[in-house]
Amino acid sequence: MNPNIANQMEEHLANAHILLVDDNPKNLQTLAVMLSEKGYRIGMAQSGSQALKAVELSPPDLILLDIMMPIMDGFEVCRMLKSSVETQKIPVIFLTALADAEDVIRGLDNGAVDYITKPFNISEVVARVRTQLQLKFSAEMLEQKSTEQKELLRILCHDLANTVGVVKTYLSYAKHKPEIYLKRGDTMRLAVGNALETIELVRKLRALGEEKIKLALEPVHLQTCIRDSLTILQEQFSTKNITPIVHVNDEASILADKVSFVNSVLNNILTNAIKFSFPDSQIIIDAEKDNDSIIIKIRDFGIGMPCHLLDKIFDISQITSRQGTNGEVGTGFGMPLMKKFINAYGGTVEVSSWEKVNSEEEHGTEVKLILKDASNSPYSDVFEKIGTKYPSHVEIPTIESPAK
Ligand SMILES: Nc1ncnc2c1ncn2[C@@H]1O[C@H](COP(=O)(O)OP(=O)(O)OP(=O)(O)O)[C@@H](O)[C@H]1O
Ligand SMILES: [Mg+2]
Numbered sequence: 009m010n011p012n013i014a015n016q017m018e019e020h021l022a023n024a025h026i027l028l029v030d031d032n033p034k035n036l037q038t039l040a041v042m043l044s045e046k047g048y049r050i051g052m053a054q055s056g057s058q059a060l061k062a063v064e065l066s067p068p069d070l071i072l073l074d075i076m077m078p079i080m081d082g083f084e085v086c087r088m089l090k091s092s093v094e095t096q097k098i099p100v101i102f103l104t105a106l107a108d109a110e111d112v113i114r115g116l117d118n119g120a121v122d123y124i125t126k127p128f129n130i131s132e133v134v135a136r137v138r139t140q141l142q143l144k145f146s147a148e149m150l151e152q153k154s155t156e157q158k159e160l161l162r163i164l165c166h167d168l169a170n171t172v173g174v175v176k177t178y179l180s181y182a183k184h185k186p187e188i189y190l191k192r193g194d195t196m197r198l199a200v201g202n203a204l205e206t207i208e209l210v211r212k213l214r215a216l217g218e219e220k221i222k223l224a225l226e227p228v229h230l231q232t233c234i235r236d237s238l239t240i241l242q243e244q245f246s247t248k249n250i251t252p253i254v255h256v257n258d259e260a261s262i263l264a265d266k267v268s269f270v271n272s273v274l275n276n277i278l279t280n281a282i283k284f285s286f287p288d289s290q291i292i293i294d295a296e297k298d299n300d301s302i303i304i305k306i307r308d309f310g311i312g313m314p315c316h317l318l319d320k321i322f323d324i325s326q327i328t329s330r331q332g333t334n335g336e337v338g339t340g341f342g343m344p345l346m347k348k349f350i351n352a353y354g355g356t357v358e359v360s361s362w363e364k365v366n367s368e369e370e371h372g373t374e375v376k377l378i379l380k381d382a383s384n385s386p387y388s389d390v391f392e393k394i395g396t397k398y399p400s401h402v403e404i405p406t407i408e409s410p411a412k
Contacts, residue, residue, distance in 0.1 A: 013149065020145040025049040025066070026137065029059040029085065030074035030103060035126070039072060042130050043137060056080025060088060063095055070140055072124065074103045075111050083118050090119040099140045159348065160210050166341045167272045170240055170279060171203040177243050199240050205267040223352050227261040227382035228269055230295055230302070237274035244279065248287045248334065252278075255294040262302050263380035264353045272349050276342040277375045281308035283332030284373065301355075302381045309372040312363035321359065322347045355379040 026048050028039050033054065040050045051068060053059035056077055063071070071089070075082035082102060089095045102115035102123040112123050121143075122136055175196050182188045189196075213223075231254075238245070238252055245252060262269075281291045285308045292307045311333060313321070320326040321343045329340035350357045356378045364371040 016149060017142065017145055020069075020148075021138070021141055022047055023049070024070065024141050025051065025068045027051045027053065027059065027062055027068040027071045029053045029056070029071060029077075029082070031055060031077045032074070035074065035103070035128075038128055039133065042128070042133055046134060046138075048137075056082070056085040059085055063089065063098070067095065067098060069098070069144060070137065071098055071100045072103055072137070073100050073120070075108075075115065083114060086115070086118045086120055097144075099144050101136060101140060159345075160213055162341050162345060163213075163268075163272060164207065164210050166339065166345060167206055167268075167275065168203050170275045171199040171206070171271065174199040174240055174243060175203075195239055195242060198236060202236065202240060202267070202271055206271045209265070209267045223265040223268065223349075225263050225265060225353060228264045228266045230260040230262055230304070231256050231258055233266060233270050233274060234293060236270045237278055240270075240275060241278055241282065244282050245291075248282060248285065248289075250282055250285055250287070251290045253290055253292045255292070256304075257295065259383055260295050260297070260302055261382045262304075262353070262355075263382040264355075265349075268349045269353075273346050273377070276346045277306050280342060281306060281310065281373065281375075283334075283336045283338070284308065284312075284330075285310035286333055297381060297383075298378075300381055301378050302383075304377040304379065305374055306377075307372060307374040310364070312366075312371045312373055313359075313361040314363055318359060318361055322357075350377060350379070353379055 026043055028036050028043075028050060029052075030036050030039075031054050036052050036054070040052060044050050051062055051066070053062050057080060059071070059073070062068075073082045073085060077085075086100050086102075089098060089100065096119075099121045100119065102112070102120045103126060104111045104115065104123050105126050115123055121140055124133055124136055178188055178192045178196055234254055234256060238254075264273075278291065285291065289309045291309075293304070294307075295302055295304045297303075317328055317330075321328050324341065324344040327340060328343070329338045331337055347357050358376045358378070359373065360376070361373040362371045
């Protein structure tokens with residue numbers, strides 16, 4: 009086993025919580041002594057109903073469940089645990105008398121993972137408990153790994169679409185208007201550069217292997233990021249004749265990772281803002297300092313969102329995707345991905361929305377990002393050296409700047 013995974017497993021085992029259920033206090037006592045000596049945290053219940061309450065209060069990692077109990081027997085308790093989504097994954101080991109082969113079969117049919125015979129044999133109890141805990145934690149770690157891999161894949165598939173799309177669009181124009189290479193060459197280079205950086209970011213995150221996704225955070229110059237994003241999305245803005253208005257102080261820097269902030273945060277919020285805006289409108293981006301934070305607001309004047317949709321936009325398992333005002337389609341992954349990165353920067357995101365169907369005057373959506381201010385961070389010297397100025401030759405849409 010990979011040493012990293014083995015360590016994680018030992019850590020899980022050391023913190024494992026086991027619930028013992030038996031109406032006979034002597035049995036409880038014997039098992040509790042055996043297992044607490046191995047370092048497990050032990051909970052005890054003397055009846056089926058007590059056991060269900062204990063599980064609700066603090067779900068254990070494993071349950072050792074006696075079959076023969078008055079009022080509610082072990083089969084009934086197990087059946088109830090397995091019928092609820094919250095408790096069905098908790099493994100149950102039945103406690104049974106040696107002779108009861110039928111009980112063993114019935115127990116396994118009811119969803120138990122194993123059985124232990126009475127009178128208890130210490131090494132058997134310890135071995136069976138450890139095996140079931142290892143199986144449970146392996147399954148959880150695999151699930152976690154698979155979720156992380158899916159997220160990396162989503163970043164690649166979803167957030168490359170904007171940058172690669174830009175190049176595709178300009179290349180298709182170039183067939184008839186070769187001069188586009190001169191006019192939009194820088195934009196194409198920026199888009200391809202960002203696409204490659206996104207691939208590199210995913211490779212780095214992937215290389216972190218067994219550890220949880222962590223980003224190397226550094227001060228990131230806000231105006232540069234906004235300009236990069238507006239440049240990449242220039243074509244989308246002009247297709248709908250939408251004007252971005254930017255009020256962001258040139259001094260403002262946030263603590264983030266630049267590649268994901270441009271490609272997964274700003275690009276996703278702005279593509280949504282464009283998608284759900286009406287032609288000939290504006291999108292306003294402003295930033296203000298608030299104690300140790302910088303609050304960035306991105307406001308569009310589009311169709312807005314109903315409350316029931318607003319409540320779900322960060323939930324990847326819910327369908328939230330709608331067509332844009334020009335019939336644009338999406339996948340519904342943009343907002344959850346964006347929030348994931350904001351959380352990784354130690355920031356928060358709030359979304360407010362006013363539906364056009366409810367008010368003709370006041371409608372649209374505002375995404376508010378609250379991020380750590382890095383303008384005066386101890387890294388700012390280093391930051392100056394690596395360069396914070398956006399390339400002046402990049403042609404960008406109308407920008408009112410700076411203000412505040
Ligand atoms: N600015 C906005 N105005 C109105 N609705 C929005 C806005 N931003 C998001 N939404 C709603 O939230 C949904 C989810 O947004 P999200 O970015 O996660 O996915 P998407 O835009 O549908 O797909 P994709 O990002 O893959 O193109 C949108 O489809 C839309 O219904
Ligand atoms: Mg989107």
